Amino acid sequence: MVARAPFTYTKNYVMIGFDRITINPASMNGQPCIRGQRLTVRRVLEIVALYPNRIELSKEFPEIENEDIRQALAYAAAKIKRKWVKPLCLGCSKIQTGQASLLRTPIAAPK
Numbered sequence: 001m002v003a004r005a006p007f008t009y010t011k012n013y014v015m016i017g018f019d020r021i022t023i024n025p026a027s028m029n030g031q032p033c034i035r036g037q038r039l040t041v042r043r044v045l046e047i048v049a050l051y052p053n054r055i056e057l058s059k060e061f062p063e064i065e066n067e068d069i070r071q072a073l074a075y076a077a078a079k080i081k082r083k084w085v086k087p088l089c090l091g092c093s094k095i096q097t098g099q100a101s102l103l104r105t106p107i108a109a110p111k
Contacts, residue, residue, distance in 0.1 A: 020071045032075060034068045044072040 022036045032041040048069055051057035057064065 018071050018075050020068055021075050034064070034072065037063070039063070041072045041075055044069060045076055048073070 020035050021032050021041060022034075023030055023032050024036070027033065027036075028038060028040055033039060034041065034044060044064060047057060047061060047064065051060065054066070054069075
């Protein structure tokens, strides 16, 4: 009997509207990556925050293209759009998170 390796994912899943962002459950723990590389969307966002000047960024990280940055920012915005953060009260620091479509009533200010 021949020993077989456990089942692994070999396909990168491409997000609709984001042709450079791939998700492979067998690579980087399924985190969204840029062009199937070991470069996550999160890392691209961190790099953009550290290098506000795109010329310096492209010198330091030549593998990151402008379209990669654009799609990483758009992907992050699309993910954030699905979440909302609502204060429980105006004087409290606690927050509650969830789906934006579940909140239909505005938060009333305390009297």
